[in-house]
Amino acid sequence: MMAGVGGGNDFQWCFSQVKGATDEDVAEADIISTVEFNYSGELLATGDKGGRVVIFQREQESKNRPLSRGEYNVYSTFQSHEPEFDYLKSLEIEEKINKIRWLPQQNAAHFLLSTNDKTIKLWKISERDKRAEGYNLKDEDGRLRDPFRITSLRVPVLMPMDLMVEASPRRIFANAHTYHINSISVNSDYETYLSADDLRINLWHLEITDRSFNIVDIKPANMEELTEVITAAECHPHQCNVFVYSSSKGTIRLCDMRAGALCDRHSKFFEEPEDPSSRSFFSEIISSISDVKFSHSGRYMMTRDYLSVKVWDLNMENRPVETYQVHEYLRSKLCSLYENDCIFDKFECCWNGSDSAIMTGSYNNFFRMFDRNTRRDITLEASRENSKPRAMLKPRKVCTGGKRKKDEISVDSLDFNKKILHTAWHPKENVIAVAATNNLYIFQDKLN
Amino acid sequence: MFAEVTVRSMFSRPCYLPLHVMCVFEVYISLSCAFCRHGKRVEKLKMLFGLAVNEAKLTSQRTRLKNQNGFHLCRLSREVYTFVSPSRMSGSLLNMFSKGTKRKFSDGGEEISEEGLVGARVASSYSLQRQSLLDMSLIKLQLCHMLVEPNLCRSVLIANTVRQIQEEMTHDGSWHMVTEAFCNAGQSPSERLVATEVLCRSREQDAEPKVFSVISYEGCREEEVVADETLCSVSVRDTVSNVYLAGRMGQCWEKNELSGIERDEEVLEDSRLGSGEDEEINTEDEASTEGPKTIGQVFGTFEIKNGSPGPDSALEELFSDVDTSYYDLDTMLTGMQSAPKMGPYDLLDSLGPSHGSPSIVSTPNCRSDLNELDHIMEIIVGS
Numbered sequence: 169m170m171a172g173v174g175g176g177n178d179f180q181w182c183f184s185q186v187k188g189a190t191d192e193d194v195a196e197a198d199i200i201s202t203v204e205f206n207y208s209g210e211l212l213a214t215g216d217k218g219g220r221v222v223i224f225q226r227e228q229e230s231k232n233r234p235l236s237r238g239e240y241n242v243y244s245t246f247q248s249h250e251p252e253f254d255y256l257k258s259l260e261i262e263e264k265i266n267k268i269r270w271l272p273q274q275n276a277a278h279f280l281l282s283t284n285d286k287t288i289k290l291w292k293i294s295e296r297d298k299r300a301e302g303y304n305l306k307d308e309d310g311r312l313r314d315p316f317r318i319t320s321l322r323v324p325v326l327m328p329m330d331l332m333v334e335a336s337p338r339r340i341f342a343n344a345h346t347y348h349i350n351s352i353s354v355n356s357d358y359e360t361y362l363s364a365d366d367l368r369i370n371l372w373h374l375e376i377t378d379r380s381f382n383i384v385d386i387k388p389a390n391m392e393e394l395t396e397v398i399t400a401a402e403c404h405p406h407q408c409n410v411f412v413y414s415s416s417k418g419t420i421r422l423c424d425m426r427a428g429a430l431c432d433r434h435s436k437f438f439e440e441p442e443d444p445s446s447r448s449f450f451s452e453i454i455s456s457i458s459d460v461k462f463s464h465s466g467r468y469m470m471t472r473d474y475l476s477v478k479v480w481d482l483n484m485e486n487r488p489v490e491t492y493q494v495h496e497y498l499r500s501k502l503c504s505l506y507e508n509d510c511i512f513d514k515f516e517c518c519w520n521g522s523d524s525a526i527m528t529g530s531y532n533n534f535f536r537m538f539d540r541n542t543r544r545d546i547t548l549e550a551s552r553e554n555s556k557p558r559a560m561l562k563p564r565k566v567c568t569g570g571k572r573k574k575d576e577i578s579v580d581s582l583d584f585n586k587k588i589l590h591t592a593w594h595p596k597e598n599v600i601a602v603a604a605t606n607n608l609y610i611f612q613d614k615l616n
Numbered sequence: 617m618f619a620e621v622t623v624r625s626m627f628s629r630p631c632y633l634p635l636h637v638m639c640v641f642e643v644y645i646s647l648s649c650a651f652c653r654h655g656k657r658v659e660k661l662k663m664l665f666g667l668a669v670n671e672a673k674l675t676s677q678r679t680r681l682k683n684q685n686g687f688h689l690c691r692l693s694r695e696v697y698t699f700v701s702p703s704r705m706s707g708s709l710l711n712m713f714s715k716g717t718k719r720k721f722s723d724g725g726e727e728i729s730e731e732g733l734v735g736a737r738v739a740s741s742y743s744l745q746r747q748s749l750l751d752m753s754l755i756k757l758q759l760c761h762m763l764v765e766p767n768l769c770r771s772v773l774i775a776n777t778v779r780q781i782q783e784e785m786t787h788d789g790s791w792h793m794v795t796e797a798f799c800n801a802g803q804s805p806s807e808r809l810v811a812t813e814v815l816c817r818s819r820e821q822d823a824e825p826k827v828f829s830v831i832s833y834e835g836c837r838e839e840e841v842v843a844d845e846t847l848c849s850v851s852v853r854d855t856v857s858n859v860y861l862a863g864r865m866g867q868c869w870e871k872n873e874l875s876g877i878e879r880d881e882e883v884l885e886d887s888r889l890g891s892g893e894d895e896e897i898n899t900e901d902e903a904s905t906e907g908p909k910t911i912g913q914v915f916g917t918f919e920i921k922n923g924s925p926g927p928d929s930a931l932e933e934l935f936s937d938v939d940t941s942y943y944d945l946d947t948m949l950t951g952m953q954s955a956p957k958m959g960p961y962d963l964l965d966s967l968g969p970s971h972g973s974p975s976i977v978s979t980p981n982c983r984s985d986l987n988e989l990d991h992i993m994e995i996i997v998g999s
Contacts, residue, residue, distance in 0.1 A: 348768065367768075397769045452773065452776055592770060
């Protein structure tokens with residue numbers, strides 16, 4: 169389901185909402201660092217560099233405006249992580265939320281895992297819209313009644329009150345990671361989850377906070393020999409014994425936990441052979457995988473490296489089945505991007521609900537979508553200028569050289585400070601959330 | 617590449633620095649700032665430098681603020697700021713890569729000196745590019761984020777890049793060229809290790825943990841990390857002088873929290889480059905003696921025992937020409953060197969007078985500037 173360029177029966181992406189401050193001065197704490205829909209798509213969570221989590225809830229669709237889907241409004245905001253100081257190492261631990269992962273809903277409350285560099289927390293978000301009144305032992309204002317003065321018993325009655333959403337930390341999983349946590353992933357058994365840092369992956373039980381199992385350890389005996397780190401990890405969506413992790417050398421390892429307690433030996437090893445003609449000093453850096461995501465079906469996985477997105481069939485290890493170039497025009501600028509550190513930006517990627525399309529971000533607040541069936545791709549921009557309600561998004565194009573056509577933007581005019589690293593796609597519908605620095609854009613499709 | 621003047625003050629007292637003196641200091645916001653909310657950080661900066669600091673600009677990295685002296689205040693990391701002076705050479709090398717197209721994210725000024733361009737043309741384009749890439753990588757590794765652990769993935773990738781370049785340079789024979797260029801008659805191969813010795817020595821002398829824990833994967837660092845970036849692109853004469861001079865200034869940093877005089881833009885390379893590398897070279901020797909905070913733990917990019925004999929000895933030779941007398945703060949302050957082997961001052965001389973900013977080439981200027989420097993140091997050291 170792709171945005172058609174010319175209209176017709178295709179979908180068009182339209183602006184729906186934007187959240188966040190409008191002024192140019194961006195407070196660093198407001199920079200969004202993760203975006204995630206829950207399993208139903210009703211809730212959308214964002215984490216920022218200041219350690220806060222903001223959850224948006226979708227309004228129920230009103231019968232009056234059937235064409236406009238429900239809007240997302242703030243449901244709950246809470247401070248998930250605080251900055252800490254590691255006294256032993258004299259280091260500050262950033263409160264930035266690296267990842268948020270929802271747990272499937274099992275009762276009225278919602279649960280999510282949020283993590284910073286060192287600590288994972290399980291949060292319970294629950295609603296309270298009723299209040300009990302008519303207690304026997306205390307007055308309405310809370311004062312205890314004198315028990316000798318109570319002459320009759322009554323049953324407290326539940327009275328409605330204004331909706332209150334509370335977030336409380338139910339579990340804190342701490343002190344298990346020496347290095348910076350980059351991924352968490354809830355297992356399909358809904359009882360365990362894994363957390364990955366640069367060199368190790370741990371398996372946790374959601375109920376047990378004082379210990380975790382180390383299942384992958386790539387730390388060399390001698391740290392001087394370190395040449396590769398873990399960049400992302402994810403559990404298989406259906407097989408609770410399978411997970412994958414990606415590395416900074418562009419490889420993905422699939423591991424089966426049934427094989428052994430320590431999954432240092434992979435079951436499958438995915439690597440695309442390097443093209444010798446395009447080798448440069450930056451080859452390794454741009455091959456470093458910044459994100460890995462299983463498809464909903466569990467048959468494919470997608471990896472994001474600096475310039476491309478690759479779709480892999482889990483049954484074929486020697487090369488990806490599909491490769492999409494995100495911003496190939498940057499290949500000639502790699503040295504500059506290395507100099508200003510942009511080459512180390514970690515872009516994420518996501519599937520749509522039916523696995524027919526994938527999306528990832530780029531610079532200049534551009535984001536790209538690829539339709540796997542039609543092989544069409546589109547570049548869209550998240551900007552305040554296109555922020556009129558239900559305004560259609562116009563496809564953008566980057567001109568790589570030669571004459572610049574009207575409406576095209578040249579590579580040298582791209583703003584590399586405006587990067588879209590985090591995007592999310594609604595699990596069932598064509599609704600996407602795009603994080604542009606401190607603003608969250610929500611786009612929806614509009615049936616023609 | 618750009619020349620940077622880094623300013624350091626460890627105190628919350630106002631520190632009005634005569635920036636025209638081109639002193640090398642470091643900017644360090646006291647630890648209490650770490651937990652300050654954003655606004656307070658701004659206030660601290662204002663207090664420290666007496667500058668009108670644009671609050672908005674502080675939020676993004678690598679943003680530049682100009683102060684009244686024409687220096688740019690550049691934010692290196694969360695709590696590390698540095699003053700940057702536009703480099704004459706800043707545009708030249710990078711321009712070669714980008715083919716002269718305008719880049720929004722380019723650093724530093726765009727002035728290009730005559731000598732720089734001539735030098736660039738002289739050297740082969742590829743090896744010059746490679747060299748500057750190596751330099752850039754080394755600087756990146758040296759840059760410490762003061763209070764937060766450095767990103768391990770980034771460090772590993774940069775280190776791998778450096779290793780790759782070095783391997784290629786070894787195969788090319790460029791490594792050999794590099795070492796030959798700076799070979800001093802009086803030194804025997806064993807003396808070539810002087811650089812590392814010096815570093816060892818200074819390390820032992822330092823009671824406190826390493827100031828520049830560069831590539832420390834273990835996250836070992838000192839609070840007051842020095843983020844010196846007296847980097848200058850360079851050399852008209854030798855393409856390799858960048859890397860060569862790395863070792864020089866490192867010592868003065870290690871021994872003293874304040875470095876000496878800042879060089880003019882033509883001064884070569886970042887001191888910490890050399891110090892970092894040498895420390896890594898020393899890994900094996902030092903590993904047993906050093907505590908957890910050695911750079912030795914870092915990684916084997918410059919690890920002699922790992923590599924082939926070629927780059928190892930070459931690397932040692934590269935940094936062997938460190939002039940140890942240079943590392944006395946006194947000598948730094950007086951600017952007088954008995955016989956600098958190939959001190960930065962020599963190159964400065966050779967490059968001629970700078971473009972207008974006070975240069976340390978001439979001694980009298982030096983002296984008056986140094987007096988001020990003395991004064992500043994007194995304030996800072998709190999005597």
